[in-house]
Amino acid sequence: MKQISKSFVENIRQIISQAQANAVRAVNHERVLMYWEIGRHIVEEEQNGKERADYGTFLLKNLAELLEKDFGSGFSVRQLELCRQFFNTFSITNTLRSQLNWSQYKLLLRIQDEDKRTYYIEETCNNNWSARQLERQINSQLYERLLLSNEKEKVLAVAKKEAQPESPREIIKDPMVLEFLGLKPQASYYEKDLENALISNMQTFLLELGNGFSFVARQKRIQLEDDPYFIDLVFYNRLLRCFVLIEIKTHKLTHQDLGQLQMYVNYYDRTEKQADENPTIGIILCADKNNTMVEYALPKHNTNILASKYQLYLPKKEELEKEFEKIIQDS
Structure with missing residues (x-):
């Protein structure tokens, strides 16, 4: 037969x-x-x-x-x-x-601000978010976190596909919310523990990273003469058309950490990046940071090295409002 x-x-x-x-x-x-x-x-x-x-x-x-x-x-x-x-x-x-079902519409009805509601509608359709994923993004204040470093019009234009992101700051959040790891905020962790937890929850981590990210490697080994170095996480972003390197630091960020990441970014730009791709982006995911130190440790017009504070709990609205006030006062 x-x-x-x-x-x-x-x-x-x-x-x-x-x-x-x-x-x-x-x-x-x-x-x-x-x-x-x-x-x-x-x-x-x-x-x-x-x-x-x-x-x-x-x-x-x-x-x-x-x-x-x-x-x-x-x-x-x-x-x-x-x-x-x-x-x-x-x-x-x-x-x-x-594309939206009744469960998703019920979540959207809770949002009073029309621009905010429009943003979540567009992103849900663009990314095929389930009702559970949409709820998680609303609860993690995704829209508000993006507005901390972007203009409202630009955030909505990217969501509506009326514009492509031109800068990593348009899609990368600060802070990043990692409540899905189930780790206790008050506990201390080794960087390896946090990395393992992110790998185990990669699908949700990609959701938190934002649009266009795909996972490439962990503990990527690079050899500089006789010395080996290991990059914690390597991603590629198809919207920004570049590699994205992530280093995890469970302590307060230091200028040495920034120097290390700059070296990794330089290496990728000179050995891995294709001629038609954009410069590599480096992100340090840290437990805490001094924004002024970061500003002075990096070149004045830096756009490719970013420091993002992670938190292991959902942000409170009051916390983000305080951040907005700081930005308004500093501008």
Whole structure:
């Protein structure tokens, strides 16, 4: 009996998997449209009520009771309130994205600032974030952290693909949030421990690094005459079109650390970088840093050596607001 080729079977599997994925997306989009239509009808009915506020409460309560009898607990008062909010927030149906499901829209409805909400919509669609990944990015204050070193218009333009990042500061965050490692902030760690934890959680670390990163190597050995050196982590960024070297320091950053990273960047620029690629970027991921020391330790117009403080917990809004104030005062 003639055997079926593996490539043929694999092609059939891909067709089935793709069809299943398309079906799930179609169902999710229809669900989103259903909630939008429910919200529209509620808003229009409320506007016809004589006393809008009182009538709205009466309407949702009674509508929920009737719908739950027919369709179950998925149409509670709270769910109907969300439908109303959904329509009021996205009142033009053409603005709804087929890539987003209802769980993601519920997360987006919590965001009051329109620019911030737009940013997360664009990035979710660009990167195919799941609802869980979107929630993590919102909770880690990704948008606010990018604004610490960028203009709002530039951040939104890159997210909307209206512009390409021109500088590493446009996509690299400071601080970087590594709460997904599950390490206790108050404990002391060896650099090897932190590196191993990052490797074990590489998918989430790539999400934190940002758009366009791919992992290349860890403990990359380079030989300078008789002396071997080891670069902690090597990445490549397709948007910036360059190598990105990351050194991990679990202590407060020193000028010697910056000198070491500068040597690694120089090596990559002279031996690994292709003629059509951009200069190598070096990032020191450190437990703490003195920004003034970093400024004076590096050339005045440096753009390729960055120091990013890591933290092992989700940032508080108040902390980022203080950072904003510092930047405004210094500018």
